[in-house]
Amino acid sequence: MSAQQPTILYTLTDEAPRLATASFLPIVRSFTAPAGILVDETDISVAARVLASFPERLTDAQKVPDTLAELGEKTLQADANIIKLPNISASVGQLIACIKELQGKGYAIPDYPEDPKTDEEKDIRARYAKCIGSAVNPVLREGNSDRRAPRAVKEYARKNPHSMAEWSQASRSHVSHMHRGDFYAGEKSLTLDAACDVKMELTTQSGQTIVLKPKVALKAGEIIDSMFMSKKALVAFYEKEIDDAFKTGVMFSLHVKATMMKVSHPIVFGHCVKIFYKDAFAKHGKLFEELGVNVNNGMANLYEKVETLPQSMREEIIKDLHACHEGRPELAMVDSAKGITNFHSPNDIIVDASMPAMIRNGGKMWGADGRLKDVKAVMPESTFARIYQEMINFCKWHGNFDPRTMGTVPNVGLMAQQAEEYGSHDKTFEIQEDGVANIVDLATGKVLLSQNVEKGDIWRMCQVKDAPIRDWVKLAVTRARNSGMPAVFWLDPYRPHEAELIKKVETYLKDHDTTGLNIQIMSQVRAMRYTLERVIRGLDTISVTGNILRDYLTDLFPIMELGTSAKMLSIVPLMAGGGMYETGAGGSAPKHVLQLVEENHLRWDSLGEFLALAVSLEDLGLKTGNAQAKILAQTLDAATGKLLENNKNPSPKTGQLDNRGSQFYLALYWAQALAAQTDDAALAAKFAPLADKLAAGEQAIVAELAAVQGKAVDIGGYYQPDLDKLNAVMRPSKTLNAALATMQS
C-alpha cells in the first residue's frame, strides 16, 4: 500500500460480488489512475480467511496474511476509505465445502472436527469457529450505519415498478412468536457508572461454580443486558405452533438469522427440527448421537450422516422421517424443484431477506408442489418478530404496497463496536445444568445481573458502548436535518435494554440543535404503524434503530420499495474519521454463481458498487483535497443516473445484457460525463478518447459480451476461483479491454 497516494481499499469477497469485481476493478482503475488515486484490493473471502487461520500448515508460497485483521485495524485510522462488498457468512456446511475445495487445491489444511476430542482438534475447531457465521462485518463495522435509497434509484423504481403480489384480507398468513420464556421476557439491563471488568458464571444447583467467560472489560456509560431463552418454553412453543399449523391447515416456516446469531440461532433452529421429527428422533435418537448428527446444522447434516449406514437401516430411517410428515403441517420450501425444505440448513432462510420476500409475495411461500401458499412464519424471539406481524396486518387491511407511490424509509442504525445482540456470540452459552447465571464484578465480587436458568436454556450478555450511542444520535439528527424527513427512534420502553437507551437518547439529543426537526421515540409496533401510514401517503420517514432492526428494516423497506436491497446506498461513517462504503444491504446470491457457471450469464446488479464508489470518491476528494476525485464522484453519479434512465441494468435472463454489459454502459456514460464536464479541462481531455472509443465500440462490445453466453464455463473453483480463468470469463470483450488498457499505460 502506498502511503503517499490517496487510496481506496476495495474488498474481494465471495460468490456473485467477487465475480462482478473481476470485471469492475479494471474499469474502476482506468478511471481513478488518471486522477492519481490508487485502488488496492484486499481479499477477505471465506477461503482467504480459512487459509490465514493455518499458516503453519502451508508452504511459504501458499501463506496469506490475515487481511481481515489488517483491514479491521485500518478502520481505526482517520484516512480509511473502504469499499466493502457482501461476503459469505458461512454455515458449517459451507465451511466444510470450502475446506474440501482448498484441500483439493493442495493446501494441507485440516478437516473440520465436528466432534473435537483432543486438544489439537479443539484448537482446530476454535480456529475454524472464527471463520463461521458473520465473521467479517462485526470486525469492520467501527461506525454506525446510514442506509438509504438514493433519489435516482427511488425515481427509477417509481417509473419502473417491480412486481408486487396482491394481499387478500382473507390471507391466513401470520407471524408466531413466543409470549413467555424468550429473551424479551426476562431481560435485565443496566448502565455502568464506571468502567469495570466482569465475568459470566453459572452457580449450579449442585453447588459448583462454572466460569463461562472469565473477563469482559466494560467502559463507563456502557449498557449491558443479561437475557435467556428457556428451552422448556421454546420446545412447548414449537409443539403448540406445529400443532396449530397442522390443525388449521396452514404451511409452516421457521425464520432465523443463524449467520449473525451464530451461537444461539442454530440451537433455536435445531430444537424445531427435533420437535417436528419427534417420533423419528425418539426411535433413532441414540443412533443419531452415535453418528454425530447435529441438526442444529439442518436436516442436510442428518441425511449426510445417514448416508454412511447400510442400506436397510438407511431406508428405515428415511421411512420413519417421512412418516413424521403425516401428523405434521406442510413445510415451506427453499427450492421445491430440488425438494429442499425450510429445515435443510439454518442459513437457507435468513429472516431479513426471507420475511420481506414472503410479504412481497402477498404473504405466501412455496410449498412442496411448487405452489405459493399462506404460511405461519415462526420467529421464536418476540423482540423483533412483532414488526413483521404489524406489516402483515397493514397489508391485509390496505393491500400490497405500490412502488410507484410509496414513500421511502431510510435507516440510521446503531451498529458500531459490535453493538447489542449482534456482538454477543462470544458471550452466549447453552446452559449445562440448572442454576443461577450471574454477571459478576471481578474487583468487588458484586453480582450485577442475575438470572435463574435451567439446563438447555440459552443465556447471553449483550453490550453497547456509550460512544457509539452518542454517535448514533448525532447521525440521526444530521440525517433528519439534511433530508428534512421526520426521524423515529424505534425503542420500546417496556424492554429494559431499550428503556436504558431511551434515557441516553433523550440526554444526547440535547447536545444538538433540533429546532424545526421532527424527532420522536416510539415502540417498534407503533413506529411501524406510524411509518406505514406515511409510506402509503408517499411520505418519507427515517427509522432510527438498534442493530437487529437496522439489519431487518434495511432489507424489508428496500425490497418493498425497490424490489431488492442491492440498490441501497450503505454508508458506515467510521468513528475514527474514515469511511466504509458497503455495497447494498443484501447478500452474495449463490444462485447467481450457478447461473454463470452453467450459462455464462451473471445477473448480479453492481448498482450497489457504483453507488458506493461515488460516495467513496466524494469523501476521498473532501478529505485529501483531490479536486479530481470530486469530479470523478459527480460524473459517476450522473453516469449511474443515465444507466438507470436507459435501463441498462442486468437482466436475469441468459442471452440478454448481464452484469458485464451493465458495467460497460457505466464506463461509457462515466467517460462521456468526464469528457463533457468543464471544471477540469485536463481531465476532460484525458477521458475524451476513452469516451470516443467506447461509444464507437458499443455494438462490437455488446456483441462480444453476448456471444459468450449460453454455454457452461469453468472458473476453477467456487470459494477460490482460479484468477486467470475468472478474469477470462468475466472480461470476454477484446474491444472493451483494449479501450480500458489505454488509460493505465
Ligand SMILES: NC(=O)C1=CN([C@@H]2O[C@H](COP(=O)(O)OP(=O)(O)OC[C@H]3O[C@@H](n4cnc5c(N)ncnc54)[C@H](OP(=O)(O)O)[C@@H]3O)[C@@H](O)[C@H]2O)C=CC1
Ligand atoms: N453484508 C454482507 O456481507 C451480507 C452477506 N450475506 C450473505 O449472503 C448470502 C446469501 O444471503 P441471502 O439471504 O440469500 O440474501 P441475498 O441478498 O444474497 O439474496 C436474496 C435475493 O436478492 C437478490 N439480490 C441480492 N443482491 C442482488 C444483486 N446485487 N443483484 C441482483 N439481485 C440481487 C437475488 O434475487 P434473484 O435470485 O431473484 O436474482 C437474491 O437471490 C449468505 O451467505 C449470507 O450470509 C447476507 C446479507 C448481507
Ligand SMILES: O=C(O)CCC(=O)C(=O)O
Ligand atoms: O454479516 C452478515 O451475515 C449479514 C449482514 C447483514 O445482513 C446486514 O448488515 O444487513
Ligand SMILES: [Mg+2]
Ligand atoms: Mg441484512
